[in-house]
Amino acid sequence: MADKSKHSYKLLYFQSRGVAELIRLLFKVAEVDFEDKRYSREEWPSQKEAQPLKALPVLEVDGKKYCLSAAIARYLAEEFGLMGSCPLDVLRINEIQEAVTEMFKDFFEIFYEKDKDKKVTMLQKTNKETLPKFLDFYEKRLKENNKGEGWVVGDKLTLADLVLYNTFHTITLFMSMAGLNALEKRPLLQAHYARVEALPQIAAWIKARPETEN
Ligand SMILES: N[C@@H](CCC(=O)N[C@@H](CS)C(=O)NCC(=O)O)C(=O)O
Structure with missing residues (x-):
């Protein structure tokens, strides 16, 4: 540290x-x-x-x-x-961060859509067509490391875990507008999310941070 x-x-x-x-x-x-x-x-x-x-x-x-x-x-x-312990860890962490950036390209367009019905239709489409590929990828990476029961890379928390946690926090809120749950039927990703959120420093920050819409 x-x-x-x-x-x-x-x-x-x-x-x-x-x-x-x-x-x-x-x-x-x-x-x-x-x-x-x-x-x-x-x-x-x-x-x-x-x-x-x-x-x-x-x-x-x-x-x-x-x-x-x-x-x-x-x-x-x-x-x-929090950046892993070797160059290959760094690569794994960067993979996750870049995948999230790519996944968000779809969401930006939806975010700026003003028509509520159009927004819901776009979210449904993304949920069906774009998200599964990325969720499969995150799940695979998680599973490959300690059977998915720990962190995404290595045996301690890294940037990759925070990236996923932060991403799903935002996406879950956003998709609930269309009555969708991005992590439905994704128990490994759900458990990982809960693990990050249960960290004392994160739990304390979630309670203390200013409430904002986005
Ligand atoms: N890719 C940049 C995005 C920077 C960006 O577009 N910031 C927005 C807020 S999210 C901003 O400053 N908007 C105000 C403006 O452009 O005047 C990053 O991740 O830092």
Whole structure:
């Protein structure tokens, strides 16, 4: 585990979980302090130009700005000893993170659809046509490691477990709009989700974090 006081961290994002929540989960699991700065819609225009890609999240490390949520998450996982113990572990972890990014391409379009009925139809289609391939993949990876009874990679929690947990949290909420449960008939993935959520640091954060829509 990294020296907890090695750097000073300030996370800049909005009043939502969005693509910053994985970063917050990493800090919480590692029990490393960070400033969780959340800009309002009104504040954002005055902050935008100061950001490297004019978007958030941005992580300030000792006052220097770093951007792009996946890059930040990988950096923190490395710092906090959550990036596996060899290059092949890193590859397995990256596979999961990239698969989630690919899977989300479908969801972004649905997310921005304004027509409620259209949204439900799109969710049903995704649930039938896109999701199974990805769920099979996550399940296979989990099963290959300790028969699916532990973590996705190796014998301790890594970034990959947090990625899956955070993803299913969002997707479960989203799909419930169409009366669907993404993890139905996926007991291994359900149990893995519950295992991550039961970690004391995660359980405490779920209770304490501000309630936001997304
Ligand atoms: N792929 C980037 C996405 C960055 C991004 O698009 N951020 C959005 C919020 S999720 C943003 O800053 N929107 C405000 C704007 O573009 O003005 C990442 O993961 O960091």
